Amino acid sequence: MYAERASRVPGAVVWTNRPSGGGALPVLPDGCMDLMWSEGRLIVAGPDTRASMPAGPPAPYVGVRFFPGTAPALLGVPAHALRDHRVDLADLWPADGVRRLAARIAAAGDPARALEETALRRAADAEPPDPLLRHLVDALGAGRPVGATADELGLSARQLHRRSLAAFGYGPKTLARVLRLQRALALARSGVPYAQTATRAGYADQAHLARDVRELAGMPLGELLRRSALGQ
Template identity: 35%
Template sequence: MYEEAAPPGPLRGVARCVWRSASESPKRIVPDGCVDLVAGDGEVFVAGPDTTAWSSVTTPEALLHGVRFTPGRAAAVLGVAADELRDRRVPLAEVWGRRGEVLAERVLAGELTPAEAVVSRLPEVAPPDPAVAALIARLDAGVARVQEAVAGAGAVPAAERMLWPGRDSHPGTGFPPTGQATSPAHAAGPPAGRARSTLPATGKLSPPDLAAALEDPAGPITVGERRLRRRFVQAVGYGPATYLRVARFQRAVALSRGAPGLAALAAAAGYADQAHLSRDCRALTGLTPRAYFRGSSTVDETVRDRRRSA
């Protein structure tokens, strides 16, 4: 069983969905570009953005609940760069310190849902980085090449730039780069082990950018390609090329039910050809397209569960 539901109102724009899942056998989890907060079977942990499939193994009759963050938003909520969580399952207590330990205990006791635990964090969360959000939208729209998506994605209104961190902090999260000291404003965050606290609602502009914003608040400020890619990695967990690969495969998963064959599925999902789909499917799931989309593997229940809950 796998079921998704729209996130509660406070999580709109932060979470893609809330979900619950139960399985009598190992379940293959394939990359989707998201970070999840997962609770159940005696633990509460953060499942970082994946680059390949992993198997979720639970005790019989265990029910898991989770919050799936919107791509690019988990870093701000969790207070840690998403690339530090890549291909990892990290206990919440390691991310939020003592605060995370207490929240995990309350979630496992049934006093809080994972969604409510995330909502408790929202007052401290910085707004999204508009340049990263624009690039994610372009990649999700199905561009053929990363360069097409990057071009122009970094040009955002100066007024929006006022709401996200300056060049000396991780965009969209508000915690400083690794190895740099925190300011008094940052020091007030949660005492997490590797986590960083979140930025106040406004960030800093460099003098040239500030002058441009004052001269024309509605005019665009361009973020350099290298800087945009770095911000993307910190917010999403990996680079635009990997995200495009994952997004394209997820599009194939969504279209697989009505596709008459693998060649048609590849074309509909935006692949160059069927061989392109096969390479990505093997890399992301460990299975051939025929086995993943049509097979009856006892490990791979994800597609069937999604269809059942649709």
């Protein structure tokens, strides 16, 4: 069973996921990065470019999902170094400190809240997110073209690509594609017909939507929606 709530870390959400007996759902690209705790381990989920399936047997997880572009400053590592990877936090931070954090979270009555406190402390010491990159996410998330958005930001294509790699793990065109997928899924899950979903999300047509969902999610849109509805 998956549940989430808004975090006190700006733009982030705190989530919990406990095995419910059904099959696991793929984790879809969303432009975000996560700090997770499970069975005594602290894990960082880097930005995804494709769907991924949870590794190993089903286990309870708690996590903090950071707004696109905000996690690298907190973690102290560029996003592209973690693209499509899940790594132990001890590979990024001093191992002794990570062990103490993990023990503190394990002993807490509410591990999700304890993990959020860790993220809050880290955020207080980190550089604030680049406001230009927040504008980029908002613009691409609303369907604005990459070139027009770069012009608005006063950045060359090369500058925008370099800053996007560090912040999001991939270039702005991939980010736009990921955000378009999330836009389409939100429309389809709300009951909007597929053809209208394609148009409103910014696809050329329904066939374009179908291809993109299959490539990024690893399954057809209808199957993805059915499995999501069933919690499988």
